[in-house]
Amino acid sequence: MAEAIVSIVVERLGDLLLQEAISQAISLHGVSKQVKQLQVELKRIQSLLKDADARQNESESVRQWVADMRDVAYDAEDIIERYALKIGSRKGGGIQNVLKRFVSILGEAKAIYQTSSEIREITNRISTLSSHLQKYGIKFVSKEAGGSSSLSEEIREQRQTYGHAEYNVVVGLKDSLKEVVAYLTEEIKYKYKVISICGMGGLGKTTLARKVYNHQQVTSHFDCRAWACISQQYRKRDVWKGVLISLISPSKEQREEIELKTDVELAEKLCEIQRQKKCLVVLDDIWKVEAWNSLRAAFPMDDTNSRILLTCRNEALASKVDPSGHIHKLPFLNDEESWELFQYLAISRRSEECTIKENMNILGRKMVRYCKGLPLAITVLGGILATKQTLEEWNQVHGNVKSYIHQQDGLPISIVLGLSYDDLPSHLKLCFLYLGHFPEDFEIRTTMLIQMWVAEGLIYRMQHIGSNEETLEDVGERYLQELVQRCMVQVGQKSSLARIKTCRLHDLMRDFCMGKAKSENFLHVINIDHESNEEREAPIGEVQRVAITGGSSPMRHGFTLPSTSQKYFHLRSLLTFSVPLKEQSMLRNFKYLRVYMGMDFTPKINSLIHLRFLSMRPTNVRSISSLRNLKCLQTLDLRGTEWPGIVPNDVFRNMEHLRHLYLPFYSKFRGKLQLPNANKLQTLVNIPANDLPSNFTFNCLQVLKVDQNNLSESWTITQMEMSCPQLYQLRLRGNMEKLPEHDKISQHLA
Incomplete structure (x- = not known):
C-alpha cells in the first residue's frame, strides 16, 4: 500500500507544478526546483515499493522499511501543501489561488528557507532508506524472473483445484447447478460459447464448477472434458499441455510428441480437437484479462460446438473473455441453507453419545449468522465446532468467533479474501481500505463516499481521467463499479437512474478490510462499546485516519x-x-x-x-x-x-x-x-x-x-x-x- 501512497504524492506534486505552470501562480515560488527533485526521488523509489509491499510477510525489516517510506510520503505531502497554503500567489491565492497572502516579504523568505530545508531532509531520508536495502539484505525479484516467495508458493499449492475432487455435501447450489448445466447442454435454446461463474472469494465457485463438470447430463453431452486451474500464477504451456492431454487421453508415444510441440503447434492442435469434437474446458480461478489473452489462441470462439466454463471473481474480466457469453452470479446462502450446511459439518457427523443440547443449537445459529451466507466461513466454523464436545467449548468459540474463523489452520479466510485485495491496482487498494471507516452493516451513500475519496486525494485528474468532460466524481464512480465487479463491494440500493445509490461490505470482507487498514497504519477504528481507553491508544506511529463507531448506549458527555x-x-x-x-x-x-x-x-x-x-x-x-x-x-x-x-x-x-x-x-x-x-x-x-x-x-x-x-x-x-x-x-x-x-x-x- 505504501506504493499507492507514494504514487498519490507524486501525482499531487505533479499537479501543483502543472497548475503553477499553467496559471503562472507562485504557489511553489522559491521551492519548485526542490519539489521537482523530490518528485524524481519518490518516482525512483516506487519500483522498489511495488515489490516490497507484496513481500512484507517475509521479513520484519521489509515491513519496517515499507512503513518508513509510507511516513516519508505523508510528511512530504504535508510540507508542500502547508507551504502552498501559506505563501499563496501574487493574486492572493494558495493552492490554485485559494488563500489570501498573509505574510510579508520577509516572512515569505523565511518560509522558503524553512521549506527548502524540510524538503532536503525528506530527500535525505529517502536516500538513507534506499541505502538500508543492502543493510537489511533485501533483494527484490522482478516478476519477469518468475520467482515467488515460499508463502505465495504454499498458497498456490493449496489453491490448486482438480475436476474429479468433489465434496460429499453441497448446500444451496441446486438452482445454480440446474441453470449452468442447461446453459452448457441445451444448444438449441442457448448459444453461449463461454459461461462464467462469478462471485466473492469463498462463495463456492469452484465447488459449483466441479458439480457441473461431473454432472451426468454434462458427461453424456460432451465427447471429452478438461479441467485447468489458472490462479494468479500459471504457465501458458503447462495449461495447454494439461488441457490437450485431458481431451485426447494420449498414449505414451503421443505424450512424447506433445512435449516436443512448439507453443504454436500446441495451440493449433487444441483448436483442431475442439472443432472436431464437442469439448468442455473448465478454466478455474482465472484472475486477469492478460491471462486469457495469453491462453485464448488455443480456444476457438467460432465454428465449434465446444464450450468453456470459467470461474473468476471479476465480472468485467468475464465480459471481456466473451461479451456475448453468460455470467452466472453465485448468490450467498440464505439462513436456512447456512444452517443446513453447518448442521451437517458440526452436528450430523457426531457419534450418538455426543449429542447436541438445545443451548448449543442456539449458539450455533448465532455463530452461523456471523458468516452471512459465505460457505467457506460456515465450513470453517463447522469444522471447528465438530471437535468441540461441550457447551462450555461452544461458548468459548461464540465469544471469539471472528478470531476462530480468521485464524484456523490451513488456508485462512483472510488469505482467501486477501488474494482479491492483492490483485487490485494500487489506487483501488486505497479506495477499498477507505471503506473500513464505516460500521458493520452500514449502507454507505456512494455520492458521499466518492466525495471523500476526492477530498482525500485518492482520485487524481492527471492519470485516471479518460476525457476532458469526465469529472473526478465520474472517475470515482468507475472505481466503485470496478470494486463491485471484482466482488469486493456489494451493491445496496440503486437510484432512479440505475446508478449505485448505496453500497456495503460483507462482514467478513469488512473484517479483512479493517485488519489490513490497521496493519498498514491507514486507518484506526475506535468502537467505544468494545474498547478500553488503553486500546484506543493502540496504533503505533502517526495516525492518518480515525473512525469512531459504537455508541449503542446514550453518551451524555461524548467521546474524547x-x-x-x-x-x-x-x-x-x-x-x-x-x-x-x-x-x-x-x-x-x-x-x-x-x-x-x-x-x-x-x-x-x-x-x-x-x-x-x-x-x-x-x-x-x-x-x-x-x-x-x-x-x-x-x-x-x-x-x-x-x-x-x-x-x-x-x-x-x-x-x-x-x-x-x-x-x-x-x-x-x-x-x-x-x-x-x-x-x-x-x-x-x-x-x-x-x-x-x-x-x-x-x-x-x-x-x-x-x-x-x-x-x-x-x-x-x-x-x-x-x-x-x-x-x-x-x-x-x-x-x-x-x-x-x-x-x-x-x-x-x-
Missing part, C-alpha cells in the same frame, strides 16, 4: 480523542457515527484534517484550512460564519441541521473549490445568495429559489434541488434551466405556473 497526542498531529480524516465529541475544541488541533463527518460544530472549525469535506448531520448550528475561512472546501453538507435563522448571503463566497453544496430545508439568506466559482459547482441541494441570482451560469451543475420558500407564490424555472447545460437531475419543491419549453431543457436531463 487525545488531540494533544503527537500521533494525531497529521490526522487527515475523522468520521464519527452517532458519537458526539466531548470537547469540540479538540478539532482545532487537527491542522491537516481534510475530511470531517460528525455531530459537532464549533467556531474553532475555522482553523481547519485544509478541510475539503465537511458533513454535519445532524447538528444544532448556531452560526456558520466560521465557515468563511474554509476556502479549500469541496463538499459541504448541512442537511438535517437546524438552520440558524437568517444567514449572511456571502458565507460561501470565498469557497472557490466548492463542488457540492447541501443546505437544510427552508434556508433563508440575507439578500441574494453569493456563490463561489459557479463553473465548479456540480451539486446544489435545497437552494431557495428566491435567493438565487439569475445571472449565474452553472456549466458543470448536474444535480439541482430547488425550494420555493413561499409556497403560495408561483414561479418559473425556465431561466434557471437555461443556465445549467449539464443538468441530469432536477427536483423542484414549489408552485409552478408551467413547465419549461421542451427546447429549453438540458439534453442530459434524465
